[in-house]
Amino acid sequence: MSAPPSEQTAGGQIVTGPATWRGIAPRLARWELLLVVLLIGVLIYNAQLSQYFWDSQNILDDTSNFMEIGLLALPTTLIIIAGHIDLSVGSTAALASVIFADRFQAGWNVWLCCLAALAIGALAGLFNGLIITRVKIPSLVVTLGTFALYRGLANGILGNTEVSGFPDSFVGIDLRYLGTTHIPAPLIIFAIAAVLTIILLHGTVFGRYVFAIGNNEQASRFSGVAVDRVVVILFTLSGLVSAFAGLILTSRLQTSRGDLATNFELQAITAAVLGGANIFGGSGTIYGTVLALFVIGLLQNGLTLANISGDIQTIAIGVLLILSILLPGLARRGRVAFGRWKGGDAGRTKRLPAV
């Protein structure tokens, strides 16, 4: 990208027509560059802590710990870009896992159990989508309700018992590798899912609708976008992917419990927002989410290596999340104030809404 006068775009010059991308792309590129720098920093930090960290086997195996969250983060990003939020993904993953275990105990074939779990997940997402679009309740409230409902169903079905003893063909997905390489299966599954989501969001009309709805729902409606249908599809997809992540988690942990995947929704949202998705909708990329996921996952890995307990690790994640929003905002306001001080009128120009 030939460098446009970036100071001006950042200051808020109105860019029109096809030039829109010229205004946005550098900003996104800058954000993702920042994430890459952050990722390199985390890698160096990790390497300092343990001489074994750079062992490729180790670094690849570590990724299996956060691939389920990564899977949840993909539809979460789409939903956030569309201006909605889904707090129920962790609960849906747990419900799917429990349904799987329950049907397994009932003597069903293990793959049939997987299908049942996926179907329940899609239904759970569909239910979210229908209430949001038909009754017109904010998705935050609806999914707060189903967050409790799905978790409660999972807890109720299994009580405080846990189910294990699944066949070898199902368990241990993280111990399988691609051919003779050291690449574990969850990483490959996540890579495929990420590529599919990138194509869906950045390469299809459906993806443009997602951005359009997040930018201005009413305008999208008036332009003939089937807003409700897109939102229902997004939430159904989210439920389906959550169930899939629940199955992978069950396979990796080799057991199923009602309290599986607790707090996963927060980590998925953190990955999406740290990755640059605008919580008010309208902008974001899958590339950013993937980078942010690795920053968070590897940072947690490093903190564990440094013997910092998981409970205290939440501070680092929280600080990262807040700074990722706070600093760019402060920088932008600083530039605007600077522009005004210099006597230009960049500060007063209406800022271009993000794509």
Place this chain on the structure above:
Amino acid sequence: MSVAAPGRRFTMDRRRLVNTVARFREFGILLVLLLLVVITAIGNHNFLSSTNIEGIALDTAILVILAIGETVVILTRNIDLSVGAVLGFSALFVGVVLKVHPGIPVPIALLLGAAVGLLFGLGNGLLVAFGEVPAIIATLGTLGIYRGLIFVYSTGSNQHEITASDLPNNFLALATQTFLGVKLFLIIPVLLILAAGYWLGQTQSGREMYAVGGNSTAARLAGINSRRTVLLAFALSGALAGLGGVLYLARYAQVDTLAGNGMELNVIAAVVIGGTSTLGGVGGVLGTLIGCVLLSVINNSLVLLTDPGSAQFWSRAVYGLVILGAVVADALITGRLQRALRRRRA
């Protein structure tokens, strides 16, 4: 429109009904509560016993205190996800302080908890109002940070748990002492509800909360300092959560690093069920009070009407259903009302 036209008497009455219901949005949720009370009372005669009612009241007390602050925050079109973590920190912190200095009088302990909460709340408020970080992101982050700080503090002070034997008797008496036949413990939330109701309804700074949440541009044009208003809302929410932590400590006399974990969802559920809109500017503490009582009664009914062993596992599912049921019913009723009002204007 000829208001006094004789042939319109019937429409007049209906109009008045629509007006009454519109003004009292808490009506529907109150009906649900009454229905639940009747069903549970028929199913189990212990429900209306004074011990059980007192238990429900004590459970509700802590929830109400947090929910008042959350109501104010949601009225300004924000959200505070960190209240459970603030409660947990305050409970453990005040517990450790009381263990080390048993001579501290009870009011000072309460103020200490509120002050700790106020600091956390100011942190949230500064991020949202002056840092321009969306509230859901800011408090999602501080939820993690404050919860992590509980562990840092408990590791640093080497106090991982506070039990009844660590606490002075005059502090524990907070949950048992009565004043004019009413538990001292219950007087605090009652006073707070009354104060918050008056403040939000009758004073300028209270009305500004609605103004900022309803239409922040209009509020700014009307000369309201919306940054200061939002900061105040978060500071209040933090201080109340801190105060709730001290009451939590007195009531359960057993606090570990996980105290209040996940409580923010119950608090938000109570506020939303009580009719305060997450879109800001609509609602109030009276509805929140009813929402809190409803949640406590549901919990209690589950224990009384089902096998206590399984009740604890299904309770979250019932919670979820009630939240959904309440907001769906509210949306449908509001929709119908708006149509009725539009027809009347036409």
